[in-house]
Amino acid sequence: MELYDELVARGLIAQVTNEEEIKKLINAGKAVFYIGFDPTADSLHVGHFMALCLMKRLQMAGNKPIALIGGGTAMIGDPSGRTDMRQMMTKETIEHNCECFKKQMSRFIDFSDDKALMVNNADWLLDLNYIEFIRDVGSHFSVNRMLSAECYKQRMEKGLSFLEFNYMIMQSYDFMALYEKYGCNLEFGGDDQWSNMLGGTELIRRKLGKDAHAMTINLLLNSEGKKMGKTQKGAVWLDPEKTTPFEFFQYWRNVDDGDVIKCLKMLTFLPLEQIQEMEAWEGSQLNKAKEILAYELTNLVHGEEEAIKAKDAAKALFSSGNAANMPSYTLKDEDLTDGSIDILSLLYVSGLVPSKSEARRAVQQGGVSVNGEKVTDIKTSYTASDFAEDMVLKKGKKNFRRVVVK
Numbered sequence: 015m016e017l018y019d020e021l022v023a024r025g026l027i028a029q030v031t032n033e034e035e036i037k038k039l040i041n042a043g044k045a046v047f048y049i050g051f052d053p054t055a056d057s058l059h060v061g062h063f064m065a066l067c068l069m070k071r072l073q074m075a076g077n078k079p080i081a082l083i084g085g086g087t088a089m090i091g092d093p094s095g096r097t098d099m100r101q102m103m104t105k106e107t108i109e110h111n112c113e114c115f116k117k118q119m120s121r122f123i124d125f126s127d128d129k130a131l132m133v134n135n136a137d138w139l140l141d142l143n144y145i146e147f148i149r150d151v152g153s154h155f156s157v158n159r160m161l162s163a164e165c166y167k168q169r170m171e172k173g174l175s176f177l178e179f180n181y182m183i184m185q186s187y188d189f190m191a192l193y194e195k196y197g198c199n200l201e202f203g204g205d206d207q208w209s210n211m212l213g214g215t216e217l218i219r220r221k222l223g224k225d226a227h228a229m230t231i232n233l234l235l236n237s238e239g240k241k242m243g244k245t246q247k248g249a250v251w252l253d254p255e256k257t258t259p260f261e262f263f264q265y266w267r268n269v270d271d272g273d274v275i276k277c278l279k280m281l282t283f284l285p286l287e288q289i290q291e292m293e294a295w296e297g298s299q300l301n302k303a304k305e306i307l308a309y310e311l312t313n314l315v316h317g318e319e320e321a322i323k324a325k326d327a328a329k330a331l332f333s334s335g336n337a338a339n340m341p342s343y344t345l346k347d348e349d350l351t352d353g354s355i356d357i358l359s360l361l362y363v364s365g366l367v368p369s370k371s372e373a374r375r376a377v378q379q380g381g382v383s384v385n386g387e388k389v390t391d392i393k394t395s396y397t398a399s400d401f402a403e404d405m406v407l408k409k410g411k412k413n414f415r416r417v418v419v420k
Contacts, residue, residue, distance in 0.1 A: 015286075016041045017075045023286055024279040026068065028205040028230040031215055036227050039200060043076025047200035048192055050135075050185065052084035053111035054103070057253035058118050060243030060265075064234050066122040067281055067314075068202060069130075073123060079130045080198055081119055083112045086139030087184050108136075118252050121315065131196060135188050151187055154220050155213065163209035182210045189214030193226055205230040234280065237272035252315050259316040260386050263324035266308035274303045282310040327386055342416040345401060356395040357382065364407055364415040376409050383408045 018037040021027050030036050039045040049065045051058070058066070069079040088108050103111075116132055123130045160166060160182055166174060189211075192198035201211050211228035218226045234242045243250050250265050251257040257265075269277060278289045284306075292303045305325070313321035343364040349355055355363075361373035361382065374392055376382050382389045384396075385406055396405075398419055407415045 017071070020286065021068075021071070025276065026064070026231050026280055028232045029208055030229045031212070031227050032225075035225070036200065036229055039227070040072060040075065040077055045072065045077040045200045046080065046196060046198045047072060047077060047202055048080035048082050048189075048198050049202045050082040050084050050087070050188065051115055052088045053108055053115055054088060055249075056111045056114045057251045057256050058115060059252060060250040061234070061241065062252070063243070063281060063311075064231055065202065065204075066119065067283075068231055070122045071283075073130060079123055080192060080196060081115075081123065081130070081132045082188060082192065083115055083132065083134045085109065085112055085134040085136030087135055087181065087188070089136075089140075114253070121317075133192070133196075135184075135191070138191050139184060139187070147187075151183060151217065151221075154217055155183055155186075160209075160213075164206070166209075182213050185210040186213035186217045189226065190217050190221060193218050193222065193224065199226050201226070201228045203228075203230055204233055206233065232280075234277075237270055242269075242273070242277075254316060254320070258387070259312055259320040260324045260327050262315065263308045263312045263321070263328060264385060266311050267304050267328060269304060269307070271300050274300060274307055278303065278307050278310075282307065282314075284310065342418055345398070345417060345419045350398065354395045354397045356393060357384075357389050358392055360396065360407065360417065361409060364417060366407060366409045366413055366415055381410050 015023070016037075017040050036045075040047075049069060051062060051065075069081070073079050085108050088103060088111075089105075112134060119132065125132060160179070161170070163182065166179070166182075169178070185207075189198070189201050201214055203211055208228075208230050211230065215226050215228050218224055236242050249257075250262060252262075254262075266277070275289065275293055278284060278292065279286070282289075292299075292306075295303055305328075308328075309321050309325050312324050316324075345355070345363075349359070349363050357377060358370045358373040361367045361376065362370050367373045367376060373382075377389055377392050377394075380388060380390065386408075401417055401419045405417045407417055
């Protein structure tokens with residue numbers, strides 16, 4: 015199976031400008047392609063995961079990736095998928111975030127010997143002359159067409175600033191700059207970026223008289239149609255300081271049964287034939303598939319050593335039998351005070367300790383953990399939504415409770 019057909023079979027491709035041309039380019043390893051990353055935080059997260067995996071797949075087939083860090087466009091903020099204006103960031107914050115991105119991307123992409131490039135659009139955007147730019151580039155954009163784009167339509171009711179209105183033109187200019195500087199002939203992005211990407215192909219055609227192509231990848235959605243990569247605590251980060259390798263492993267280990275095969279296809283590098291065999295798995299076999307998914311992705315992001323440690327820690331967590339056989343406690347409405355319960359009360363009502371004073375001692379002595387993470391603050395509390403996924407409460411080495419809500 016050739017690369018393009020594999021991308022289709024894995025459910026990765028959403029929209030393309032010219033399927034036959036793109037297929038020829040990437041199958042022959044002739045694509046010089048880019049994906050943009052706006053450095054709005056100091057770590058990449060699961061939302062970027064699909065793009066990083068796609069870059070790795072294409073590079074393995076001989077194509078050349080360009081990771082475009084949006085040091086310039088981040089000064090504006092992308093309105094796509096937003097109902098409010100993004101917070102403005104300082105130049106220093108953006109530069110710091112760019113450095114963090116570079117380090118994390120190197121785990122996925124080989125930047126040695128000119129096999130890939132990492133460039134920052136601040137290098138050309140921040141020095142533009144405004145009058146020259148709007149005469150030279152702005153004249154090729156129709157305001158009517160821009161306002162019909164989904165990313166702008168969503169914002170028109172609440173108000174769209176002129177600052178953000180420029181984002182599509184900036185992103186289109188990026189594609190043209192990369193085409194001229196590095197021979198970049200293909201842009202990849204999330205499906206919500208389609209309008210911006212078409213702006214780039216059109217600008218290259220009008221200004222340079224050349225053909226360039228765009229392809230969007232499907233967003234990583236769960237079976238309920240919501241973006242994956244969020245927990246009750248917030249985003250699932252690739253930085254181990256923000257999301258530990260164990261938490262990262264557990265996130266994938268706990269995906270819904272209906273999402274595990276899709277995630278294996280879209281995110282892992284396991285052969286499709288192996289994944290297709292898993293499609294027939296049911297019941298406890300699905301837990302095995304989830305463990306494979308969690309291990310493969312943790313290995314990809316954090317390396318083999320951390321993946322093995324996370325897998326072993328997860329097994330140790332459930333060593334008193336699997337989660338289904340573990341003693342459980344169903345949280346009642348009366349257990350909650352103003353919608354939450356503190357760790358001492360949780361230990362007591364679940365039956366792990368005979369009194370709250372013993373619960374206090376256990377926490378202060380470091381003998382209590384929740385989902386493998388040690389709890390050291392006696393004031394730690396949890397809301398009902400924290401129990402939406404399995405919560406495993408542990409006291410000492412062998413005393414477990416699975417806490418659930420009705």
